[in-house]
Amino acid sequence: QLQLQESGPGLVKPSETLSLTCTVSGGSISSRTDYWGWIRQPPGKGLEWLGSINYSGSTSYNPSLKSRLTISVDTSKNHFFLRLNSVTAADTAVYYCAREIRYFDWFTTWGQGTLVTVSS
Amino acid sequence: EIVLTQVPATLSLSPGERATLSCRASQSVNNHLAWYQQRPGQAPRLLIYDASNRATGIPARFSGSGSGTDFTLTISSLEPEDSAVYSCQQRSNWPPTFGGGTKVEIK
Numbered sequence: 616q617l618q619l620q621e622s623g624p625g626l627v628k629p630s631e632t633l634s635l636t637c638t639v640s641g642g643s644i645s646s647r648t649d650y651w652g653w654i655r656q657p658p659g660k661g662l663e664w665l666g667s668i669n670y671s672g673s674t675s676y677n678p679s680l681k682s683r684l685t686i687s688v689d690t691s692k693n694h695f696f697l698r699l700n701s702v703t704a705a706d707t708a709v710y711y712c713a714r715e716i717r718y719f720d721w722f723t724t725w726g727q728g729t730l731v732t733v734s735s
Numbered sequence: 736e737i738v739l740t741q742v743p744a745t746l747s748l749s750p751g752e753r754a755t756l757s758c759r760a761s762q763s764v765n766n767h768l769a770w771y772q773q774r775p776g777q778a779p780r781l782l783i784y785d786a787s788n789r790a791t792g793i794p795a796r797f798s799g800s801g802s803g804t805d806f807t808l809t810i811s812s813l814e815p816e817d818s819a820v821y822s823c824q825q826r827s828n829w830p831p832t833f834g835g836g837t838k839v840e841i842k
Contacts, residue, residue, distance in 0.1 A: 619778075654833075662771075662779075662822055662833035677830050711779065719826055721769045723790070725778040 617642040619712050619726035627706075627733050633699040637712030637726060644693045645670040650715040652722060653686060653697045655708040663708075667715060668695055675718070702733045737761050737825050739834035747840040754810040756837045758823035763803045767827035770799055770808045773820040773836070782821075783808065815841050 623635035637651065644651060652667035666676040668686045676684050680699070688695040699706060709730050713722040738761040748754055758768065766786040773779045781790040783799035786806060796811045810817055818841045823834040 661835040662824070664831045664833070675829075713779075719829060719831065721781055721784045721824070721826065722771070722779075723781050725780070727776070727778045 617714065617724050619714065619724060621710060621712050621726045621729040623710075623729060623731070625730060625732060627702055627731060628735050629703055629733055630701055633697070633702050633706060633731055633733070635697045635710055635712075635729065635731070637695050637697075639693045639695070639714075644688065644695065645690045648717045650675075650718050650720070651688065651695045652713045652715055654711045654713055654722070654725075656711070656728075657705070657708040662711075665697070665699075667718070669718070704733050707731065707733045736830055737764060737828050737832050739823050739825060739832055741821075741823060741834035741837050743837060744835070745838045745840065747842055748813055749842045750813050750815060752813050754808075754813055754817070754839055756808040756810075756821055756839070758801075758806040758808070758834050760804045760806075760825060760827075762828075764825040764827035766802045767825055768799075768801070768806050769824045769826070770797075771822045771824065772817075773822065774816075774818070779822075810839070813839075813841060817841065 620638045627633045650667045653665040666686045668674045685698040709728040711728045712726045714724040740759045770783040771779045787799045820836045822836045
């Protein structure tokens with residue numbers, strides 16, 4: 616059974632870089648059709664898609680964050696990563712990783728999410 | 736980008752009652768709409784895709800309907816474990832967007 620798990624620091628200082636890892640288990644991140652995405656949810660607000668990546672490193676980013684966001688993949692470890700630089704309090708959110716069975720498709724499997732707070 | 740508006744923000748009902756949740760799109764998304772369930776502390780779960788198709792393992796009490804700009808998620812007879820936030824998502828126009836969510840409380 617495919618499972619995803621987010622990990623990373625729960626507290627990041629303003630202007631610094633937020634870095635998270637998503638570990639995929641019970642399946643291979645190297646599937647030719649799957650895409651792997653990051654979604655976040657600020658406190659009291661709705662979900663926001665951040666971006667997605669496939670096994671070969673092909674990425675798609677939300678235009679609202681594109682200048683600050685990098686998503687990468689390590690197929691040897693079945694991990695993919697999120698880096699968001701120059702963070703502010705507005706980046707405080709629960710961050711989820713999720714699987715899409717193909718590009719721009721539904722998010723069929725999600726991690727439990729990890730809360731990241733931006734504060735000095 | 737397409738804006739999805741969900742009403743009501745909160746729904747408080749008793750077990751066995753029928754829940755009707757609404758999602759309205761700022762422009763037509765055809766049938767490219769999904770519903771997700773978020774229970775506290777748990778991973779979000781895909782319930783309905785393509786407006787009316789139940790995802791694998793989803794109980795029959797969950798149903799989706801609608802097309803174009805107006806969509807409905809119906810829970811025919813509420814169970815205590817249905818207490819959650821329900822969010823809609825469109826994939827008709829890139830980027831994918833989500834609604835603000837409806838919180839369902841079980842009395």
